[in-house]
Amino acid sequence: MATDKNAAEKEYTVEEKLSTLYQLQTMMTEIDKIKTLRGELPLEVQDLEDEIAGLETRLYNYQADIKDYEGAVVEQKNKITDSTALIERYKSQLDNVRNNREFDNLSKEIEFQGLEMEFSEKKIREFTEAIARKNEEIAQLTEILDGRKADLVQKRGELEEIVSETKQEEEKLREKAKKLESMVESRLLTAFKRIRKGARNGLAVVYIQRDACGGCFNKIPPQKQMDIKLRKKIIVCEYCGRIMIDPELAGVEE
């Protein structure tokens, strides 16, 4: 009779199957840990990038504000120049007035332009103060921004390092997991993956701990515990559905 050694039908004992599943679970837990480790850093890098983008926008806005204030200062200076020219003209006209009304009108105009100049000077002082305040804020912002940029360089470096370090480890674990998976019949493997997915701690195979299921901690009757120790049947917890094994098979001493 010809035997096909490659067939997945190679008979494994229940004990071997349980042991394989438990090892498989260990590999998968390790892979999950790597994912978690890496999973936080990309988020931190992303957060820093977002924060830096926000700070840069603020910096850009402050600089735009300063340009606006500078433009406003120039505008007020031009007004002063215009008023100065007008005052000079009115003053020269004063020498040639023909009547009191003309004199009064010119005097009023000169006074008005004088007030306009005072107003412009006040505005220029205000804008200059605002520019100084903005420059202070820019200096503070730049300091914060530089710090965040330095953080980003560091975090990016850490992430790259972890990715390159764990990539190899993860590939090795996946390789091992694949080998183990090939030793488990597809129906059992599907069930194992389904239980694992549904379990909060990602454990589909648990060992008995203090007479209780190691997954949900419900008590297991003595007879059932005996059956589990015999390793002749795949026994699941009636409460949580996890596959149960004895501590020894899990390599744990009671």
Ligand SMILES: [Zn+2]
């Ligand atoms: Zn349970």
